Amino acid sequence: MNPKKPTFLLLLMMATLLALGACAPSDPPTIEGEPAVTFAAAAGGENGAEECEHHAGHDDAGLPADEPAAFSVYHAASVWTDQDGERRPLDSLAGRIQVVGMVYTSCGDACPRMLVDMKRIEGELANGLQDRVGFVLVTLDPERDTPERLAEYAQGARLTGDRWTLLHGDPGDILELAALLGVQYRRLADGEFVHSNLLTVLDAEGQVVHRQVGLGADPTPTLDVIRALTD
Amino acid sequence: MRRLAAFLLVLPLPLAAQAGGEGQAAPTGGAAMAVVPAGSYTPLYAMEEGQVRVASFRMDRYPVTRGEFAAFVAAQPRWRRAAVPPVFAAGRYLGDWRSDLDPGGDLRAPVTGVSWFAARAYCGWAGKRLPTSDEWEFAARADETRSDASGDPAHSRRILELQNRRKRTPPAVGSIFRNRHGIHDMHGLVWEWVSDFNTVTAADDSRGGDRTDGALYCAAGADGATDREDYAAFLRYAFRSSLKGNSVSSALGFRCAADL
Secondary structure, eight states: OTTHHHHHHHHHHHHHHHHHHHOOOOOOOOOOOOOOOOEOOOOOSSSSSOOOOOOTTOOTTSSTTTTTOTBGGGGGOOOEEEEESOOGGGGGGTTTTEEEEOOTTTOOHHHHHHHHHHHHHHHHHHHHHHTTEEEEESSTTTTOOOHHHHHHHHHHHHOOOOOOEEEOOOOHHHHHHHHHHHHOOEEETTSEEEEBOOOEOOTTBBBBBEEEESOOOHHHHHHHHHHHHHH | HHHHHHHHHHTTTTHHHHOOOOOOOOOSSSSGGEEEOOOEEEBBBOOOTTTTEOOOOEESSSSSSSHHHHHHHOOOOOGSOOOOOTTOOOOOTTTSSSSSOOHHHHHHHTSSOOOHHHHHHHHHTTBBBBBHHHHHHHHHHSSSOOOOOTTTTHHHHHHEEETTOOOOSSSTOOOOOOOOOSOOOOOOSEOOOOOOSOOOOOOSOOOSOOOGGGGGGGGGOOOBOTTTHHHOOOOOOOHTTTTTTOBBOOEEEEEOEEEE
């Protein structure tokens, strides 16, 4: 590990506070963010579990019927290619709860563990619920993760049936979806990616209702959210 | 006669843009962009690979103004205040505008209160794109005469001073110095969106790791500051990392870039 790193992180955290407050005396930039979502972090994480009331979509009355809910990620007009080579708009995921992870399949260590976490959620859902929940892997690495490669990956990891969707898309659309989900990532010069290990639960309308942060996180809060949505 | 004089003033601008020389570009048309020559730099976060190569690119000489953004929302109704879904822009989007289509105030001032999604849509509409953080930071190292003034403590102090003197209501674009590339207002007018605001700037090298915070990331470069003196750059990275795609702030605007 780089010995300079803790200092950097500390400075960055301080700088964040300053940037948001004291250090811009002439105009502290107040920032408005996104709706509250339930948020669960891996044990030992700094984030802690923070439960917030979910109030997305409360002000979408009066919109045309085909308009997505106010906080729906399906406002994005992106079109993707799935592991079967089918072209599909993002909102083709609507109508079902979706558990979404952004990964790259050549990732050595963490990404298989993210998949393990997703399969664990899948496994713990009762049979009746499994059909109401989809699992989506979106590649961060469209160059190497071609739809064909994604198909091989799905085969190898036994992500079969219509419950699993693997999506390939344009870099700009990937960036946009990452911004909608709150996934941070960066491509390194050696072709690897740094990315948040974040699973997002979308309700049937595409609103972010829950985030599971970290590898090997306790899936209970995620499962609770999914069960509540299917009550 | 006056029209002729204006014509003569405008004529040399594309040449001036090429050479990075003098010119009074209006923030419209081809001359509104400057060419930033290719080069390498070491970003604030030191990546494993050290230096980052930045290909030459074009960048708007000025941040996008209220007047320019008004033309955009007039042409693109879905980006009007009343129409934009909150997932794309938080509630105070264009919050200081008089109405959906009328910015009011100084039309030559930089537009603020725009989200990343809106800024990105604007640049796409204009046939451009947002600059990457590497492009922005690379171009921002220049002062009036040097393409890289970042090692000079006097320059760093100046940037911080400009930052601290920032006005709550930003004045017209072009009010902060014009750098060697012919780009104005990089420091001290408004913060600016970049395309990869959600890039990872601080992460643990967790590829083989079992550290607790390693759980957050799949893989990482070894990050650390390369230039501790560059506190203004710290502030920019920190500010960006605090943003969501739909965040809006009265101090946050943008400019566009394009490939050569």
